[in-house]
Amino acid sequence: MKAISSAGNRSGNPGRWVALGLIAAIDLILLYGVTMMYASGETPFALLVLLIITTGTWVFISHKGYSYRYVYPALLGVSVFIVFPLLYTVNVAFTNYSSSNLLPLERVKAIHMAKTYRTPGESYSFKAWQQGENYQLLFISNKDTDKHLISAPFGELTEPTEVNARLSSELPDGKELAFRDTIQIRHILKLLTIMLPDGGSLSMTSLREFGPQTRIYDEGPNDTLIDSRNGDILTPDMTTGYYVDNTGEQIGPGFTVFNGWDNFSRVISDPGIQGPFLQIFTWTLTFSALSVLFTLIIGLLMACLVQWEPLKGNGVYRLLLILPYAVPAFISILIFRGLFNQNFGEINMLLNMLFGIQPEWFSNGFLAKTMVLIVNTWLGYPYMMILSIGLLKSIPDDLYEASAIDGATPIQNLFKITIPLIIKPLIPLLIASFAFNFNNLVLIALLTDGAPNIIGATTPAGATDLLVSYTFRIAFGQYGQDYGLASAIATFIFLMVGVIAWLNLKATRRFTE
Amino acid sequence: MIVQPRNLKYRVWATRIFMILFLCLIMFPFLMIISVSFRSGNFATGDLIPSNPSLEHWYLAFGIPWENPDGSVIQPPFPVMLWLWNSIKVSFVSTILILLLSTTGAYAFARLRFKFKEHMLTAMMILQMFPAVLALVAIYSLFDRLGNYIPWLGLDSLGSVTVAYLGGLALHIWLIKGYFETIDQSLEEAAAIDGATPWQAFRYVLLPLSVPILAVVFILAFITSIAEYPVASVLLQSMDNLTLAVGSRQYLNPQNYLWGDFAAAAVLSGLPISIIFLLCQRWIVGGLTAGGVKG
Numbered sequence: 001m002k003a004i005s006s007a008g009n010r011s012g013n014p015g016r017w018v019a020l021g022l023i024a025a026i027d028l029i030l031l032y033g034v035t036m037m038y039a040s041g042e043t044p045f046a047l048l049v050l051l052i053i054t055t056g057t058w059v060f061i062s063h064k065g066y067s068y069r070y071v072y073p074a075l076l077g078v079s080v081f082i083v084f085p086l087l088y089t090v091n092v093a094f095t096n097y098s099s100s101n102l103l104p105l106e107r108v109k110a111i112h113m114a115k116t117y118r119t120p121g122e123s124y125s126f127k128a129w130q131q132g133e134n135y136q137l138l139f140i141s142n143k144d145t146d147k148h149l150i151s152a153p154f155g156e157l158t159e160p161t162e163v164n165a166r167l168s169s170e171l172p173d174g175k176e177l178a179f180r181d182t183i184q185i186r187h188i189l190k191l192l193t194i195m196l197p198d199g200g201s202l203s204m205t206s207l208r209e210f211g212p213q214t215r216i217y218d219e220g221p222n223d224t225l226i227d228s229r230n231g232d233i234l235t236p237d238m239t240t241g242y243y244v245d246n247t248g249e250q251i252g253p254g255f256t257v258f259n260g261w262d263n264f265s266r267v268i269s270d271p272g273i274q275g276p277f278l279q280i281f282t283w284t285l286t287f288s289a290l291s292v293l294f295t296l297i298i299g300l301l302m303a304c305l306v307q308w309e310p311l312k313g314n315g316v317y318r319l320l321l322i323l324p325y326a327v328p329a330f331i332s333i334l335i336f337r338g339l340f341n342q343n344f345g346e347i348n349m350l351l352n353m354l355f356g357i358q359p360e361w362f363s364n365g366f367l368a369k370t371m372v373l374i375v376n377t378w379l380g381y382p383y384m385m386i387l388s389i390g391l392l393k394s395i396p397d398d399l400y401e402a403s404a405i406d407g408a409t410p411i412q413n414l415f416k417i418t419i420p421l422i423i424k425p426l427i428p429l430l431i432a433s434f435a436f437n438f439n440n441l442v443l444i445a446l447l448t449d450g451a452p453n454i455i456g457a458t459t460p461a462g463a464t465d466l467l468v469s470y471t472f473r474i475a476f477g478q479y480g481q482d483y484g485l486a487s488a489i490a491t492f493i494f495l496m497v498g499v500i501a502w503l504n505l506k507a508t509r510r511f512t513e
Numbered sequence: 514m515i516v517q518p519r520n521l522k523y524r525v526w527a528t529r530i531f532m533i534l535f536l537c538l539i540m541f542p543f544l545m546i547i548s549v550s551f552r553s554g555n556f557a558t559g560d561l562i563p564s565n566p567s568l569e570h571w572y573l574a575f576g577i578p579w580e581n582p583d584g585s586v587i588q589p590p591f592p593v594m595l596w597l598w599n600s601i602k603v604s605f606v607s608t609i610l611i612l613l614l615s616t617t618g619a620y621a622f623a624r625l626r627f628k629f630k631e632h633m634l635t636a637m638m639i640l641q642m643f644p645a646v647l648a649l650v651a652i653y654s655l656f657d658r659l660g661n662y663i664p665w666l667g668l669d670s671l672g673s674v675t676v677a678y679l680g681g682l683a684l685h686i687w688l689i690k691g692y693f694e695t696i697d698q699s700l701e702e703a704a705a706i707d708g709a710t711p712w713q714a715f716r717y718v719l720l721p722l723s724v725p726i727l728a729v730v731f732i733l734a735f736i737t738s739i740a741e742y743p744v745a746s747v748l749l750q751s752m753d754n755l756t757l758a759v760g761s762r763q764y765l766n767p768q769n770y771l772w773g774d775f776a777a778a779a780v781l782s783g784l785p786i787s788i789i790f791l792l793c794q795r796w797i798v799g800g801l802t803a804g805g806v807k808g
Contacts, residue, residue, distance in 0.1 A: 033662055045658055066711075067627035074618030074682055075633065081680030082640050085648030085655065092650055305532060310525050319791065320536050322798075323543070326790035328740040330758040331783040335542050337765055338549075338772050346545050378539065386798050432642070441646045442742045446762060468646055475650050476747055483650045490647050501642040505635070 023060055027053055041104055044091070048084060052076065086494060093487035094258050099480050101241045101254035105223060108255040112225055112234070112243065116213040121200060123211035124149070128182045128189075131174025135185065138172055139165065139194070139202070139210060151194055162193045162201075183207060263488035272458030276470075277489070279454060284466045287372065288437040292430055294377040299384025304414070306385070307392050318389075325382035333446040336375045363452045365463035372464050376443055380433070387429055391422040431504040435497060444469040459485070467493050550776035570777035590771055593778045595753060596760040603671050603745075603756055604738035607678040611734045612727060615682050619689035620715050624701070634687075641683035646743045652677055653747050669750040677744050681737060685730045692726035693719065729796045732789065739786060757782050 030053050037046040059065035059072045103111075124139035134153040141147035150168040154161065177185075186207065194202040194210060205211040217225035217234070225234040225243065234243040234251060241257040242250035267273055305311065306318050324332060339347045340361040348358045361371045399417050408416070444450060450462025450469055459482065460473045467489065475486035553567035572579040573589045580586050621627070622634060645652060653668070656677070660667015666676060700722075701714040709717070720727075742758045749755050761782070764775035790797065 036662060037658075040661075042658055045655075067621055067625040070617040070621035070625065070715075071627075071633070074614040074686060077614055077679040077682050078637060078640060081645065081652070081677060082643060082648070082683075085645070085651035085680075086643060088651035088654065089648045092654075097650075302535075305528055308528070310521060311528055311532075317532055317536070319794070321539070322791070322794060323787070324539060326787040326794070327543075327783050328736070328758070328786050330740055330742050330761060331779045332542065334761055334765060334775065335546050335779060338775065339542055339545060341770075341772075344770070344772060346549070378542075390798075435642050439644050439646055445742065445746070472646070472649065472743070476653075483654075487650050490650070493647055494643065497642055497647070498639075501639040504642065505638060508638075 020061070023057060027057055041106060044088070048080075052080075089487045090491050090494070091487075092483055093263055093491045094260060095256050095484050096241050096254070096259045096262070097256045097483040097487075098485075099482075100252070101256050103253065103255055105236060105255040105257075108243070108253055109223060109225070109236075111253065112217050112251075113215065113219065115216045116203065117216050117229065118205060119212045119214045121212035123205065123209050124202065125208055126210050128177040128185065129172040129174045130177055130181075131172075134174075135177075135188070136172035136174070137165075137189075137192075137194070137210075142209075149196070151192075154188070154192070157188050157191045160191045160193065162195055164195045165202075166197060179208075259484070263484045266485060267488060267492070270458060272456060273485075276454045276457040276459075276461035276465075279463075280461060280465050280467055280470050283369070283464070284438060287369075287376075287440075287466060288434045290373055291376045291380060291437045291440075292433050294373065295380035295384045295433070296430065298377065298381040299386075300388045302381065302385045303388035303392055304418070307389060321385060322382045324378055325386075329379060329442055330446060332379065333375065333443055336371075336378075337447050340371055362448060365452055368448055368452060368464045372443065372447060375447060376437070376440070379443070380437075384433070387426070388422070391425060392418070395421050428504050428508040431500060431507055435500045435504070438466070438497065438500065439468050439493070440466060441468045441472055445472065449473075467496075546776045546779055549773055550780050552773055552776075555771050555773045570773045571781075573774050574777040574781045590769075590774055591760060591763055591778070592753065593757075593760070593782065596755050596757045597782050599671060599755065600739050600757040603675050603678070604735050607675045607738050608731055608734040610675075610679055611682055611685060612731055614679065615685040615689055615730065616720070616723075616727065617715075618682070618686045619693055620719065622686065623690045623693035624698070624715075624719075625711065637683040637686060641681075641687075645677065645680050649743060649747050652744060656748055668748060669754055671749075671754060673748050674745050674756065677748065678738050678741065681734070685734060688730055688733075689723070689726055692723060696722055725796065728793075732793050732797060736786065736790060 030049060034046045034049050034053070037043075037049065056072065056076075059068045123142050125142060126140070127138045129136045129138065131153070133155050135155070136153050137151040139149040139151070141149075148168055149165045150170075150172055151163050151165045154163050182189075186204070189204050192203065196202065200212055202210040203213045205213060214228065216227060216229065218228050220226045220233060223236050226232070227234065227245075232246050234245050236242075236255070237244050237250075238257050239259065240250065241254045241259070242252065244250055267277055302321055306314050306321065308314075311317070339345050342348060342358065342360055342362060345361075348361075352358050359367050361367050395418065399421075400413060403413055403417060444464060444466050448462065448464045450460070450465035450473060452463050454461045454463060460477050460479055461470055465473070471486045471489045471493065474482050474489070548563055550570050551566040551568070552563045553565065553569055569579045569581075569587070573587065574593050576589045576592065576594050578586050578588050622630060656666065656673040657668050659673070660670070664670070665672040667673060696719065701709075701718050704714045704718050705711075739756075740758055741756075745756045746759045746762075749759055752760075761775070761778065763769075764771045764778065
């Protein structure tokens with residue numbers, strides 16, 4: 001390959017300059033983005049992009065990086081969408097990031113700083129006038145209706161602006177806006193601070209009124225806020241992620257802070273989490289193991305039957321048997337959700353007709369688990385069958401001929417010839433299948449959504465929930481999103497999957513070499 | 514010729530009956546759902562073959578309002594065709610990107626020499642066991658931030674889902690790499706002697722020989738993306754942006770249970786995908802076993 005590699009290094013051709021220019025242009029755009037990200041406090045993301053830029057530039061400019069040019073885009077995809085999210089999740093596991101502590105400290109501080117309160121003084125009702133692109137406001141004092149003020153003209157605004165107003169007896173130029181149209185420009189009006197001739201100021205207090213208003217908080221040292229009404233000091237509590245006042249009361253919204261091992265210790269010690277967690281963990285292992293077992297048994301059996309020559313029409317059988325695999329899983333799982341429905345489902349109708357029973361598939365824990373396993377076996381056996389057919393083909397026919405001469409039964413054939421010969425290459429596949437079922441979120445999310453619920457759980461948890469679906473519901477469920485806790489559990493799953501992946505690698509190495 | 518036992522005939526018949534019974538069990542959901550899609554109303558229960566078939570649900574699935582005999586008009590509950598179109602767009606674009614990236618990557622891994630090659634391959638094998646599901650919080654956050662700078666990659670955009678699916682590359686790199694290694698290297702070496710750059714050797718020699726595996730990867734990646742649920746369900750929010758996998762779930766809400774409408778939509782959208790799969794099953798199966806056996 002030496003010849004090929006050195007051939008690519010001819011420099012000095014015009015194409016190279018075009019490429020260099022292109023790389024420089026892309027780099028410039030990305031660097032601008034990095035600056036923007038860094039400026040808005042997104043340090044991890046800025047660092048990520050910076051890393052991508054430097055490695056990318058090196059790979060596409062340096063001669064040494066030539067071979068990497070082919071792998072770089074693929075590696076980039078893998079790192080940005082697998083490795084980085086994994087690291088980021090572990091990072092989030094050590095924070096209190098959740099729907100109540102969503103924003104960074106600076107943003108929460110800005111929210112507090114923008115809070116205002118009504119100060120005593122004259123309020124004014126107002127009307128808006130439009131002339132071209134500009135607006136003017138006419139203020140009429142509520143106390144003294146003869147007192148009219150007119151604001152200086154202003155246009156479209158994006159940030160808070162001060163506008164002067166003067167006493168006047170005539171109307172502004174242009175046409176008066178109807179109330180409906182005035183509401184349309186309220187996003188501009190909210191940004192206005194009207195400076196009165198006597199030194200006071202007004203801001204919008206309601207849809208029809210401007211009144212004297214002042215900010216509640218002034219900025220103090222070390223991110224503290226000083227209440228301008230009574231001199232109270234709010235200090236940011238960096239362990240709970242809330243501003244607290246003198247009495248220790250928390251004032252929302254909270255901000256995101258690192259809280260160390262809190263999320264992990266909650267999993268271990270909080271009875272409302274620990275109990276369901278262990279229960280779900282056991283079920284996840286049981287579910288994955290049983291799924292692999294059932295799909296393997298049925299898959300292998302079907303593979304043997306389909307491969308059996310005297311059975312004519314093997315192709316047709318095979319095609320029909322693969323059908324559950326051909327239909328997208330999200331459709332077939334939802335079909336089962338409907339078929340198993342307690343009241344309208346066809347399965348209960350049939351059972352009622354035949355045996356007079358109507359099992360509660362979604363509200364009884366044991367039945368729900370049974371249903372999940374039935375559906376997953378139905379979904380999964382074709383894959384095992386396909387793999388087994390491939391492996392069975394590699395067994396030489398004369399082994400079976402020899403055993404037939406010795407008068408062996410099919411059962412003996414299966415256990416003495418077939419299984420010992422295919423078990424080695426099968427093991428890595430079984431481990432992979434175990435890992436897949438371990439993380440089978442789609443099945444649970446679409447079929448039961450965890451139902452029936454575990455009683456006494458702090459976070460939503462169900463009897464059929466797998467660890468992934470439990471995590472998913474903590475992070476994106478309807479009852480408050482706790483990203484920190486979800487990430488802590490996800491970190492735990494990473495470790496589990498890591499162990500499974502390592503086992504798989506070992507098994508593959510051992511059985512293929 | 515294998516020595517045949519004497520009672521072969523009975524065994525064949527027993528197997529055949531067993532197979533047919535098993536197939537009935539397996540096919541039951543499909544037959545049921547087709548039958549349900551022709552029933553009138555969403556709650557009516559009925560036989561396997563509907564006694565008074567109606568095209569109500571099919572009209573609604575195609576987005577055409579249905580007029581009942583009594584004159585009342587039912588509007589389609591969900592934009593199924595739009596969802597299908599979204600799914601196809603997302604899957605098509607992400608599949609093309611996956612194909613581009615994994616082919617070049619596989620070429621380097623199969624043919625070029627560079628540092629850390631073995632490590633990278635091992636890392637990818639391990640990483641492919643970590644599905645995107647496990648890092649949804651991070652993926653959500655990533656696209657939330659990204660949307661501040663590039664709106665068409667933000668939350669609730671089809672762009673974000675398309676790009677997020679690129680994480681599934683690793684498996685395909687392994688598949689294509691395995692295929693490249695079965696092609697004789699001397700062809701490319703001959704090209705190199707004639708003055709071809711590695712890129713030209715790849716583009717004009719190796720690639721035309723690899724069309725079969727590229728087709729397999731295309732179909733596999735396409736089907737995987739179309740059926741993907743978790744990432745899409747987190748990233749997409751507004752009704753018009755949903756993919757089929759996320760949208761279909763809306764039908765079976767306990768508050769708004771539309772069993773019949775779902776049936777028609779499911780058959781309508783599941784059928785093309787299943788047919789593509791069955792038509793290509795010979796190659797897909799080959800690819801799956803090869804990829805599976807290699808890890």
